[in-house]
Amino acid sequence: MKINPHSINPSLLTKQSVSQKTDSKQSSTAATPSTPEHVKNPAIATASLLDKANQALRSAAVVDADRVADIRQQLNDGRYQINPQNLANNIINHEKALQG
Numbered sequence: 001m002k003i004n005p006h007s008i009n010p011s012l013l014t015k016q017s018v019s020q021k022t023d024s025k026q027s028s029t030a031a032t033p034s035t036p037e038h039v040k041n042p043a044i045a046t047a048s049l050l051d052k053a054n055q056a057l058r059s060a061a062v063v064d065a066d067r068v069a070d071i072r073q074q075l076n077d078g079r080y081q082i083n084p085q086n087l088a089n090n091i092i093n094h095e096k097a098l099q100g
Helices: 009-031 042-059 065-079 084-099
Strands: none
Touching: none
């Protein structure tokens, strides 16, 4: 039996060519096994940076022990003076920062 190429259903050829194009696009855009995870998924890179920042914050000293000791000594000696204007400004600035 001889096959006549002109008798092939053109819609089948179109579907096949679309399928081939889709397959070639997928294979060219798919990440290779050697592609780093953060390149394939930027959210992973962001999460990694946030994790590193959190670790750095946890290891940082929250209180300046030397300053606390100095203020404590000034209070004990009666040398610590409070400037009401500076205190008020600092409270206002802190409240503004908290409100955004």
